[in-house]
Amino acid sequence: MTEDLRRRALDALTAARTRTAVLTDCVEDGELTAQHSPLMSPLVWDLAHIGNQEEQWLLRTVGGRDALRPEIDSVYDAFEHPRATRPSLPLLAPAEARRYAGDVRGRVLDVLERTALEGSPLTDAAFAFGMVAQHEQQHDETMLITHQLRRGPVALTAPEPPVHPPEALPAEVLVPGGPFTMGTSTEPWALDNERPAHRREVDAFWMDTTPVTCGAFRQFIDDGGYAERRWWAPAGWEQIRTHGIEAPLFWRREGATWLRRRFGVSEEVPADEPVLHVSWYEADAYARWAGRRLPTEAEWEKAARHDPVSGRSRRYPWGDADPDEEHANLGQRHLRPARAGGYPRGASPLGVRQLIGDVWEWTSSDFLPYPGFAAFPYREYSEVFFGPEYKVLRGGAFGVDPVACRGTFRNWDLPVRRQIFSGFRTARDAGVRGREGA
The missing domain is CATH 1.20.120.450 (dinb family like domain)
Structure with a gap:
């Protein structure tokens, strides 16, 4: 051993x-x-x-x-x-x-x-x-x-993510209400903010089957989402107006076409790929526009780890096995997210896709300690960041190594951040309808 x-x-x-x-x-x-x-x-x-x-x-x-x-x-x-x-x-x-x-x-x-x-x-x-x-x-x-x-010649290359056969996936999945175990007390390399394991009660909710795509986000842009104050948190509205933000970072419009810069390459924005480089404010505004909301951190983890048959929380959506190239887009194997709906072997028991890898997913939650939290081995890893200034991201992105990504792993950042590999998916309370077609 x-x-x-x-x-x-x-x-x-x-x-x-x-x-x-x-x-x-x-x-x-x-x-x-x-x-x-x-x-x-x-x-x-x-x-x-x-x-x-x-x-x-x-x-x-x-x-x-x-x-x-x-x-x-x-x-x-x-x-x-x-x-x-x-x-x-x-x-x-x-x-x-x-x-x-x-x-x-x-x-x-x-x-x-x-x-x-x-x-x-x-x-x-x-x-x-x-x-x-x-x-x-x-x-x-x-x-x-x-x-x-960085600007300049291309320095990094990688193969394209795998393309899986198209499937008719539901737009959203119902996550049943009830208790589940959040966090961990047994994962040997889990960091202090992931500990300890504790029971959480979550009401039933609907969650997007896949992260929000670039194509869906374009609908928000085309509908004037960046010009409508009503969709934005006050600090977010001030941010986009002050800095003239009208689209995700690295996007630019040429006529009717949206292009983006990705590791030194200029390319057309792919409609079926999860949207990337959006701030928490942009994710929150899109969710409001769509008649939905960002999931809480507890909701995200229940969707990713809870097995409704056994009642236990898994290490990963697919089970307890470490991730490999068939489960998730991790480890810089590729330099972009896979198409939405990819990695069917990485789905949760309820059928939610791409909860691990591809893009970090903003949640609605502030970065706060779990009940019974103890700083270890130093306060500066987590404790000094606790508070409403930081929002939690979950799931990891294509640039995250498996050693630093698991179902309990917590990332956090300021809600203005866009240079990170951040995307999101939306949720709604059971019984609450969203915008038609969003």
Whole structure:
């Protein structure tokens, strides 16, 4: 059992570092040190930050080793320096950042080999190693966002998502009311905000079978949705008016055609693909226009995990098995969402599709702790973000690695954010009708 855990931790760390190399080796040094958007760090900051966090948690804390580069701790402290100011810091140059991260990793592998994976909350079930692998994968997703924002030649390529035979799917699925188990107390690498497992009561509701598509969102645009104040939360209306927002980020209109920029490629917006790069305010406005609403976080998790036959909550919509390429669009295998309705093997027991992968899905819920929450292993991972300022996203996107995505995983962001790989689906109370055709 211990050797299985050691192998799992090694595989997770190796997969993360392989992906980091893909994201940083595909561009010249000038692109690594440039800031492509004030919303994002230079790629080279993320690279060294990954190594520094690994050094602090796995070498120093778990391994008890002496610090390699204590003088750079403050430079790569994400709470000390906002992203917009990081280019002015004394950052490690690309070659030095790579050497540093590689040196740390070599020593970490020795720590992993020598550490008893039991006896403390940090080492039980290799938690600290899983936490660091998830941290690196989360920064890999952040770097992928930076690649989407950067201008210039195409640097990343990937095959297209699989195309499944068309099916006549219902527009929505009824999720029955009643209690279910939300969160987890048993998932070994679950992070503190996913814990503990607790009972939630949810009234019956209808949920979209698939995420809202670009074609459906175009109907909202064509109907003047961005010009109608009544659909928007006050702060959302102020946001779109102040910044002249009239469509999802990266969209532009040429005559009657909508185009978008995707990782350096200009292409026509695909009508049957889940809409991407929309803020919470845009998702909420669309839902109001459609006579519907965003699902709560509890509703989303019940639709994704609850098995109405057994009454238990699964790890994933399809069951307890780890995701593979037939279940979900994850891990940067593709650089876009699959068509709406894809991945039939990943459907929930009720038939809801694409709850894991493709696009992060905004919910209506604020990011708040579960009953019995305890910060671990540090307050800054979750606790300092709790409150109404942040909205919860669920399900992961095509740029999320499976190690950092599960039925209980919680993401959060400010409701104005659009550069993230965010989409949504809508819901309605049982018995409440929505807009015809929306």
